[in-house]
Amino acid sequence: MGAPGRTxxxxxxxxxxxxVVAGLALGPVAVGAPVELHYFWAPTCPDCAVMRPYxxxxxxxxxxxxxxxxxxxxxxENLRLMIAxxxxxxIYAVATPVVAVxxxxxxxxxxxxxxxxxxxVTRCVxxxxxxxxxxxxxxxxxxxxxxxxxxxxxxxASAIFLLFQVLAR
Numbered sequence: 001m002g003a004p005g006r007t008x009x010x011x012x013x014x015x016x017x018x019x020v021v022a023g024l025a026l027g028p029v030a031v032g033a034p035v036e037l038h039y040f041w042a043p044t045c046p047d048c049a050v051m052r053p054y055x056x057x058x059x060x061x062x063x064x065x066x067x068x069x070x071x072x073x074x075x076x077e078n079l080r081l082m083i084a085x086x087x088x089x090x091i092y093a094v095a096t097p098v099v100a101v102x103x104x105x106x107x108x109x110x111x112x113x114x115x116x117x118x119x120x121v122t123r124c125v126x127x128x129x130x131x132x133x134x135x136x137x138x139x140x141x142x143x144x145x146x147x148x149x150x151x152x153x154x155x156x157a158s159a160i161f162l163l164f165q166v167l168a169r
Contacts, residue, residue, distance in 0.1 A: 032064040032125035037117075038132050040082040040098040042073035047109035051097040054114055064125050072096060088135040102129035 039055055041048040059065045070078040086094045089105035099106045099113070104120040106113040123129070 032062070033128035035062065035065045035101065035121055035124040035129060036068060036131040036133075037065060037099060037101040037121065038068050038070060038085065040070045040072050040078065040094075040096055040100075042071065042096045044073065045096040048097045051099065051109045051113075054109075055099070055117075058118065058121060062121055062125055065121055084136055085132060100132035102132070105132070 037055070039051070041052065055067050059067055070081060072079040072082050082094060082098050085100055086092070086098060086105060086107070089100070091105055091107060094107050097107075097109055099117055101117060102120045102124045104116050106116055120129075
């Protein structure tokens, strides 16, 4: 089993010392960059039922991976986000599941999609990648916010009320 004349304690101590020396010699282990992955899904989507366990296993393998899930069947906002994001990747016809990570956007499930996602997650952990959402254009400033529109509505309603008061006399 072990070296003759050595106790289990001695062997454990020797392994610990060798581990410390090896750690000092190799330097600190680099921690990968955080990676943001956006997963668009629907509860009635059979391919989504395949993709989610794959993504969960990938997240276990890559602790830097953050999966942000967007349910699109009952959320118009999430559906619009999925379509807008896909368009930034040059994809104009989408169906769930859609996965966006780094420079890759996949539609559907299967081995090819899984391999593309894995390759991009690996690249992003090693090199770093911005959030896929940074590809979206900045929202346009419509000029008036909700507070301003509400104020205009109150002033207009007051003016109409006063006008009817004057005309009723």
